[in-house]
Amino acid sequence: MPVRTLDSALAGCTIIVAADRRSVDLATALERRGAVVHRAPALSIVTGADDVEMLARTERVIADPPDIVVVTTGVGFRGWMDAAHEHGLDEALDAALRDAHFVARGPKAHGAIQQAGFTADWVAESETSAEVAEYLRASGVAGKRILVQHHGAGSDGLDEVLTDAGADVLSITVYRWGPPPDPEVVRRSAMQAAGGEADAVLFTSAPGAASWIAVAQEAGVLDGIRRRSHSGRLLLASVGPITAAPLHAADLHTVIADRGRLGSLARTVISHFGGGRAPSLPTEPGRVEVRSGGVVVGGEFIPLSRSAAALLEALASAGGRVLSRADLGGVLPGAERNAHAVEVAVARLREALGGRELVHTVVKRGYRLAVTED
Template sequence: MHDQQEQNEQQQNEQQENGRPQTPGGRQEQHDGQEQRDGQAQRDRQAPSDRPQQAQKPQRSVHGPLAGFTVGVTAARRADELGALLHRRGATVLHAPALRIVPLADDAELLAATKELIDHAPDVAVATTAIGFRGWVEAADGWGYGEELLARLRGVELLARGPKVKGAIRAAGLTEEWSPASESMAEVLDRLLAEGVSGRRIALQLHGEPLPGFVESLRAAGADVVLVPVYRWMPPEDLAPVDRLLDAVVARSLDAVTFTSAPAAASLLSRAETRGQLEPLLHALEHDVLAACVGPVTALPLQARGIPTVQPERFRLGPLVQVLGAELPSRARTFPVAGRRLEIRGHAVLVDDELRPVPPAGMAMLRALSRRPGWVVSRADLLGTLPGAGRDEHAVETAMARLRTALGVPKLIQTVVKRGYRLALDPAADTKYGDV
């Protein structure tokens, strides 16, 4: 029965490719040529307005560089902005904040640090993030200490880690003394140590987590460091989105995961360990799912686990998305198939640059066929790629029919009678991929 189905399937594909029906024996009628000549003569006699219009080629779809890819977003703040940037470039976005920010007004440690600095002014104040500095000033104002805090900061050496922090400082009516071009805390530390910090009081606004290397170096050099914990990262109240993201990474349903803070990266690894998914997660991020970080500090928890990362030269969301827009398409596999250019992306393919969404089962089979391009893959092996298909090989036929429909060009996948299916590689490509 399978043999007859395969033969019928092959004949149907050939008919669709040739554009006209065949006789039951599979050969075209001998008088086809005469019919074509007679038909052409009849068309020539028609008035121009009566002639059938020539079929127009389908226009290529307009898509962004990330079309067909799914990207996970772990950010707690500015997630909407990052998601919008990804969407505009065609990506499908899965948002799962790995952390949440404790409201500033509920942080007793910040209040205590603020009072201490008002009572005993620092010599230097280091602002690390714009949201943190603004939050500190707003919280102090809410507690009735806003003017006193600003008065204290006007008389100290104020260092800003980057341009956004400078903007927040100036918006508060203050002026920064210096800001590193690299936006790196390492450069801030080098400047302070070069100036000499022995006996000096330094206020350090934290950005969600302690900075042990930074703080220890200053204290070892004789500085009195006052930590200002403006906001604190904590696990999200709803862990379901994070768990779904972890499952998607392990299943390779995501093409990339973005990280905008080191605590978020560490939190995701911690949650995976709690769920017994750490090893599968590490394997996926090492080999198949791209880890994209906004900067080197953010990447540290991942790199400590041996996970390769990509980062933009400028530590901003826009450049981060640009890196993804260049990196993910470069990882897509492209094949010359049946006279077409087939590019396999995360949840879609490009056929001659036309975006064609493909169902998950179809993508699973297409990836199996592309692992050894041009080689025949048996029904049994294809069945093994389908989730929940059991042992019924009819599931392969159903999924294959849907895949061919999604591709829009049935001849891209060839039925090999009694054996299975293969990508219909162009003859020159057969040699190239023969030893894959």
């Protein structure tokens, strides 16, 4: 099978990015490989640059520096540093934190600590607050002053655990999750994922994943998303195991990026579609991989209309079994779904395939994909 170049690895793929922060960077990386990317952030980030309470707590940190700083999210820690700079507190805050023992809840938090000019003394491999709590309790925190920077959902029990262990805990939440910028865009993205109009949905936070799932449930399409994820026709990918937790809880098959970073998430998607990991079938004209915007046949991408791609996905899902005209009519978009509409759609599909004998007619029964032995 010919190897596709990186520039075309995602040709014909429609990818939904269900995230707000840094979604432009992620979208750009995927578009460079040929994907069509739709941004559908399921939540918004409400920053706290003007949060009176946050600034008051920052001044408390400066007045009484912590022994230990726990950073739970990279975006939160960077936001705190930016807010301190905007209010002229950056130099004083830097001095207050300079001698602290830094604990990072994962690689993104670690990166933000380094970016701010500090050193992470310990990083949780599992990216969980539970591991952070276990490490700190084992280290002994009685009498220690601990600053905990929380993520957008607020405290997740870490404050209480450390307080019970005898620590003096001060928490700070730099940003909070807000409603999606456009709820209709999120609902439409769930419909696309269920209906075969999207090839992948990407998630960068657990609250965002949970919100997107809730929208899909409310729209009545979660079962369709679940079926497509388990069949491999829809790639659901998360930036890390914490983000994947709501997806797993909803019984959605999820691929987790190796390193918990957006670059790793992009590479995961590219290798899935460009490295032969997406579902495919051996056929007479060559190996076939169906995408929402077309089909890869023997390593060559062929663009298709939405109707043609829907027909081909149904035939591929049947794995060589015969599908009746009524079966295929049920997957056609639009109002025209009768036998004549199916025949016209099949004719147009064959025309787009350029003479490749990929779809066979079975007299008086319907159509099947020209599947061969692997």
